[in-house]
Amino acid sequence: MGVVLLILRILLDILILVIGLVLLLLLIILFVPVHYRVSGVLNEEEKSADFKVRWLIASAKGKYNKEEGLKFKAKVLFFTLLDSEKKEDPKKTKNKKSKKKTIDDLDNVETEEIAVSKDEIKALDDIGEPSLDSASDYSYNDSDLSTSASATEKISKIDKVYEYLDRGADKVSEVLDKTGEKLRAIEKKADHVEQFLYKDYTQRTIKRGKTFLKKTLKAIKPGKGHGFIRFGLSNAADTGIWLGRIAMFYPFYGKWLLIEPDFYNKVFTMDLDLKGQVMLGPTAIRFLVLYLRKDTKKTINLAKKI
Numbered sequence: 001m002g003v004v005l006l007i008l009r010i011l012l013d014i015l016i017l018v019i020g021l022v023l024l025l026l027l028i029i030l031f032v033p034v035h036y037r038v039s040g041v042l043n044e045e046e047k048s049a050d051f052k053v054r055w056l057i058a059s060a061k062g063k064y065n066k067e068e069g070l071k072f073k074a075k076v077l078f079f080t081l082l083d084s085e086k087k088e089d090p091k092k093t094k095n096k097k098s099k100k101k102t103i104d105d106l107d108n109v110e111t112e113e114i115a116v117s118k119d120e121i122k123a124l125d126d127i128g129e130p131s132l133d134s135a136s137d138y139s140y141n142d143s144d145l146s147t148s149a150s151a152t153e154k155i156s157k158i159d160k161v162y163e164y165l166d167r168g169a170d171k172v173s174e175v176l177d178k179t180g181e182k183l184r185a186i187e188k189k190a191d192h193v194e195q196f197l198y199k200d201y202t203q204r205t206i207k208r209g210k211t212f213l214k215k216t217l218k219a220i221k222p223g224k225g226h227g228f229i230r231f232g233l234s235n236a237a238d239t240g241i242w243l244g245r246i247a248m249f250y251p252f253y254g255k256w257l258l259i260e261p262d263f264y265n266k267v268f269t270m271d272l273d274l275k276g277q278v279m280l281g282p283t284a285i286r287f288l289v290l291y292l293r294k295d296t297k298k299t300i301n302l303a304k305k306i
Helices: 002-031 090-127 143-197 200-220 236-247 280-291 294-305
Strands: 034-042 047-055 058-065 069-076 079-083 224-233 257-261 266-278
Touching: 002 280, 143 200, 200 266, 200 280, 200 294, 224 236, 236 257
Parallel strands: 224 257
Antiparallel strands: 034 047, 034 266, 047 058, 058 069, 069 079, 224 266
């Protein structure tokens, strides 16, 4: 009996240890911040960007410029997981070149065959068909036959015109029917969407969703850095409209970003260098609280039926 109790105690200790390690790992994932830094320059002369992300023992960095394109690298401790700058195996490069050469040869062969077939067709065209005027057996001077042939040709052309008009009318009718069906379907869906938006639980879900989005943007916004954007749409009215829309998010970017409008020229330049950190835990908890509410589930189920 004592041996059984001892084994059960050891198994219980192991279970508690495993549960503790899982909880510790979960807490580390949720509450250890992810540090990031983003910088970039965009103007007529230069287009470049750099980013760095660091979390515990993992890191990633990359850069982009107009000449070299995008390059990135990801590491865990001292082990490189991804590296876009790693050179290709020369054997693979050689195989690619040989395959490309084979494909080019095939293209050349096909081109030659097509050229030969065109020459043959040209030769046949040069031979031509026997002329009816030069053959004595087929020469007629009867005016009635020529008049009858021209009348038949005119009737044939008129029939073709009527046939084309009938086809065109059928196609126009078909297009109008399809357009009417689509418009009726859009009208029906718009009515369903309107009813969906005016439900009480939908309104409450939208309100909570806005709060969640606002807190999430506040959590991920940069803590340090500076940024400058100068933009213009070559039209003072359009530039002013977009400046007003951007100003709605001023509480999010006001501390680190300066936006300068140009009301006379079409221009867009940018210079950014931002640092910040993100904790996944608070955002994940807020998302779970929002998702598990009854109003949210009702809203999702009704949205699937639209």
